[in-house]
Structure formats: structure tokens, C-alpha cells
Amino acid sequence: MQHLLLCLISCLSWHFIQAQIFVPTSLMPRAGDTLLTAVDNLPTYIKNISSGRNQRWDFAMLEAPYIRSAVWKPASKGTAATLFKNAEFAAPVDEHTEGYYRTQGNDLLLLGAIGPDPLNLSRKSVLRYSPGLVERRYNLRYGDAFQADGNLVLTLGEDEIPSWFRKKLPVSPDSLRLRVSYDRQYDVDSYGRMIVPGGIFDVIRERRIEIIEMRLEVKVGRRRWQEVTKSVKDKELLRTQKKISYHFYASSSKEPVARVWMSSNEKKILKIEFKPRERESSIQNITSVRPDIYVSPNPAIASVRFEFYNLPPGTYKLSIFNIIGQEEWSKMYTITGNYAEQVDISQLKKGAYLYSLKDERGRTLSTKRLMVIRP
Numbered sequence: 001m002q003h004l005l006l007c008l009i010s011c012l013s014w015h016f017i018q019a020q021i022f023v024p025t026s027l028m029p030r031a032g033d034t035l036l037t038a039v040d041n042l043p044t045y046i047k048n049i050s051s052g053r054n055q056r057w058d059f060a061m062l063e064a065p066y067i068r069s070a071v072w073k074p075a076s077k078g079t080a081a082t083l084f085k086n087a088e089f090a091a092p093v094d095e096h097t098e099g100y101y102r103t104q105g106n107d108l109l110l111l112g113a114i115g116p117d118p119l120n121l122s123r124k125s126v127l128r129y130s131p132g133l134v135e136r137r138y139n140l141r142y143g144d145a146f147q148a149d150g151n152l153v154l155t156l157g158e159d160e161i162p163s164w165f166r167k168k169l170p171v172s173p174d175s176l177r178l179r180v181s182y183d184r185q186y187d188v189d190s191y192g193r194m195i196v197p198g199g200i201f202d203v204i205r206e207r208r209i210e211i212i213e214m215r216l217e218v219k220v221g222r223r224r225w226q227e228v229t230k231s232v233k234d235k236e237l238l239r240t241q242k243k244i245s246y247h248f249y250a251s252s253s254k255e256p257v258a259r260v261w262m263s264s265n266e267k268k269i270l271k272i273e274f275k276p277r278e279r280e281s282s283i284q285n286i287t288s289v290r291p292d293i294y295v296s297p298n299p300a301i302a303s304v305r306f307e308f309y310n311l312p313p314g315t316y317k318l319s320i321f322n323i324i325g326q327e328e329w330s331k332m333y334t335i336t337g338n339y340a341e342q343v344d345i346s347q348l349k350k351g352a353y354l355y356s357l358k359d360e361r362g363r364t365l366s367t368k369r370l371m372v373i374r375p
Contacts, residue, residue, distance in 0.1 A: 020191050021204040023249045025138040028108055029101075031089055033072040035255045036283065038064035038197075038276035041340035042305055043269050049246065049260065051205065053142070055192030057248070059258055059274060062197055065294035065307055067276045067283045075100055080114045083126055087111050095289050095310045095337070096123065101135070108136045118152070118180055118214060119237060120313055120336065122160050127152055133182060136247075142204060144188045152180040170231040173218035177225060183211040194248055194257055198275035201250040201257045212241040271338075292366050293318070293357045299371035300345060307340040308333070308357075315360040320345070320353050320370065328353065350374045 029035065045061040070092050075081055078090030079098060087100035097115025101108060109132030117125040134148040155177045166172055190205035216238060217225040229238055246260040259273040294307045306318060319330040328348060333339070349372070356367040 020142045021202050021249070021251050022141060023138055023204070023251050025103075025106055027251070027254050028103055028136075028138060029072045029089065029091065029254055031072055031074045033254060035070045035072070035091075036067050036276060036278060037070070037255055037273050038062075038067050039271060039273045039338065040064050041271045041307055041338050042342060043272045044342070046260075046269055046272065049262075049269070051190040051207070053191060055190050055205075057192065057194040057203075057258075059272065060195040060197060062272055062274050063296065064274075064276065065296065065309070066289075067278065068289070069283050075102075080126065083114075084112050084128075102132070104132075106138045107134050108138075109133065110135045117154050117156075117178065118212070119165070119178065121162055121165055122156060123312075125154055125156075127154065129182075134184065134186070136249075137186065140188050140204065140206065140249075142188055142191050144186075146186050148184050148186070150182040150184075152178075152182070154178045154180070168233045168237065169218065170228055170233075171218060171220055173220055175219045177217040177219070179215040179217070181213045183213075185209045194250075196258055196274045197277045198257075201248075201253065201275075203248040203250045203257050206247040206249070208245045208247060210241075210243040210245075212243065214238045214240075293355070293368070295355060295368070295370055298369075299373045301373055301375065302346045303342055303344050304370070305340060305342050306355075307338070308335050309338050311335050311337065311339075311365075313337075316365075317358045318355065319358070320348070320355045323352055323354075345372060348372050 040062040043062060046059060048057060072089050072091040075084060075087035075090045078100060084100035086102060088102040090098060090100055093099040093113055093115065097113050099113045100111050102111055110129060111132045112126070112128040114124060114126060116123050117127065129150045129152055131150055133150040155175060158174050161173065161176060187207045188204055189207045191203065194201050194203045215227060215229045216232060217227050219225050232238055242264040244262040244264060244266055247256050248258040250257050253275060255275055257275050261270040262268065263270060289310045291311045292309050294309065295304050297304065313336040316333045316335055317330060318333060320328050322328055351372060353370045353372060354367055355370050357365045359365060
């Protein structure tokens with residue numbers, strides 16, 4: 001009903017030509033702010049992501065199991081404040097990473113972070129960007145475009161190099177050094193009106209293209225650092241990455257109204273972060289989200305959507321059991337972080353079931369109830 005109401009209001013107002021949106025620097029996050037977002041990892045209902053003037057984007061059908069709360073605090077209150085003395089603020093980048101930010105003119109810069117490295121070799125590394133990455137520029141208007149670069153150099157000692165990664169190297173190093181370059185292009189290519197579960201907003205859209213290149217160096221004994229990028233056995237690990245995302249901003253919201261991550265050919269939507277309805281889902285601090293699995297709808301008729309959240313990289317088994325403990329369905333997944341998948345359950349009879357998630361060691365991480373109904 002709420003979606004229909006939002007659509008009706010939107011249709012009545014969309015026939016007016018929207019003025020271009022202007023997002024002032026006064027909407028930059030500040031210490032004490034709490035920003036609320038939600039993430040749909042399976043946005044199958046979203047079709048229109050067109051660019052240009054006076055666009056209409058209907059994201060009202062997005063859904064997520066919970067709302068994420070990100071608290072911005074003075075950098076001095078961060079867990080690694082002494083490592084980023086030029087930072088003004090500390091705030092979570094995602095469930096695993098704490099970022100350190102500062103403002104510079106119209107830009108919000110990410111100076112560094114504490115979290116997993118780009119290769120997921122270490123779950124807690126000190127990441128320093130030089131110069132800081134432009135996470136968001138304010139006072140943008142339709143047609144604006146700019147480019148910004150950044151670099152990261154990360155050194156890991158012998159004890160920090162996992163055994164699985166050593167097997168992919170041409171030598172067994174005492175330490176390794178990862179050099180990462182970030183080339184970002186920003187283009188404000190659209191404006192219009194957008195519906196998200198959190199409301200209807202006049203927005204501008206920034207299209208962002210990021211090219212990430214990585215080089216790997218190793219050190220053995222007293223020898224000099226040696227580059228081994230081309231000698232790594234798994235070529236996918238260090239391949240050049242192209243990431244494309246759309247960022248929708250409104251003049252009435254500190255949070256982005258939506259952020260859309262696309263495949264490198266821009267033909268598939270990978271996930272969408274959006275401004276949620278605050279009263280219809282539990283709110284969790286983004287840094288305290290535990291590994292878990294969620295299902296929706298529940299009760300279900302013919303299909304369900306399983307969402308895996310905050311899982312360490314690894315292989316997992318998802319199973320559905322009947323009430324006497326017999327396995328009715330199962331599937332293996334290789335997951336890093338968050339993932340969602342639609343599963344056909346039309347073969348299950350009406351009744352109560354349990355769904356359970358186990359890791360590669362056979363340990364049960366979560367077991368919950370699933371109800372199957374029939375019309």
C-alpha cells in the first residue's frame with residue numbers, strides 16, 4: 001500500500017520539470033551525525049537507471065533485513081586516532097572497516113582506514129591513501145566532471161602472509177609490499193526524481209568510474225624489493241579492476257539517497273544502498289553486525305530470498321530441513337562478506353521448516369525457522 005501511495009504521489013508530481021539540484025557543503029557529515037542506510041544485495045525489480053535530464057527512478061521495491069546505523073565521531077575517538085593525525089572524523093566504511101576523513105574545500109576525503117587489505121590477505125591492516133580519496137564532492141551541478149587519483153602502499157611481514165597466498169608466489173618471501181593505484185572519474189550525468197523506501201527526492205546523479213591497478217613486490221633476506229606481479233600464479237588476484245557506480249544525492253539528505261553498484265559493462269546491477277524507512281526495520285550499528293543469514297518473505301509460497309551478511313571469506317553450506325530433521329534442500333556457497341540469492345522452494349510441502357548455515361568446518365552459524373504456505 002505504501003508503495004502504491006508513493007507511486008501515485010510521484011506520478012502526480014513528475015509531470016513538472018524539476019529544477020537542477022544543488023547540494024551545499026553544509027550537508028557534509030559532522031561529528032555527532034548518525035547516518036542510516038540499508039543495502040539490497042538482490043535488486044531484481046529495478047529496471048530503469050537511465051541518464052539525462054528530468055529522469056524518473058523508481059526504487060520503492062528495494063528491501064533489506066535491517067537498517068545500518070553509521071555514527072560519525074571526532075577522529076580522536078577512533079580506534080586508530082594516532083595513526084591519522086590529520087583526520088577530522090572517524091566513521092565506518094563498511095562492516096569491517098573504520099575510515100578516517102577530513103574536509104577540504106568542497107571535498108570529503110578518505111585519508112585512510114583500518115580494515116581488510118585489497119587482496120583480503122589480512123583482516124586488519126593500516127591503509128593510508130596518498131592523496132586522500134575523494135569520497136564525495138559537494139556544490140556539484142548537472143554537467144560537472146572531474147578526476148581524482150590516489151595511491152596505497154601496504155607492507156605485510158612474514159607472519160601476516162597467509163599460506164594459501166604463499167603458494168601462488170614464485171618465491172617464499174620474508175615480506176611483501178602491495179602497491180595500489182586508484183584512478184577515479186566523476187561525471188554528474190543526470191538529475192530528476194527518485195522514489196526509495198525512505199521517501200521521494202529530487203536528486204542529481206554522479207556516475208563514478210574507478211580503475212584499480214595493483215603491483216606486488218617481495219623481499220627475500222637482504223635482497224632488494226623485487227616486483228613479481230606477472231609471476232603470480234593466479235592472474236585474477238592482481239588483475240586491473242574497473243568499478244562503476246551511480247550516486248544519487250538530494251539537497252535534503254546527508255546520506256546519499258541511493259548508491260548503485262554496476263557490473264563493469266554496466267548491464268547488471270550488483271547491489272543498491274538506499275535511504276530506508278526508519279520505522280519498519282530494526283536498526284543495527286554497522287560495526288556490530290554479526291555474521292548471519294536472513295530469509296524473506298517468511299512465510300513464503302514459491303520462492304525465498306536468502307541474504308548472507310558479514311561472513312568471513314570462505315565456503316558455506318545452506319540447508320533446509322523438515323520438522324523431523326531430514327534435509328530437503330541444500331547448496332554450497334563461496335562467499336566474501338554480503339551476498340543474496342533467490343531460491344525456488346516450490347517443491348516443498350506446506351508446513352514448518354528450519355534453514356541452517358554451516359561453515360567449511362561444519363560448524364553451525366545460524367539456524368532459523370521458515371514457514372511455507374500454499375494459496
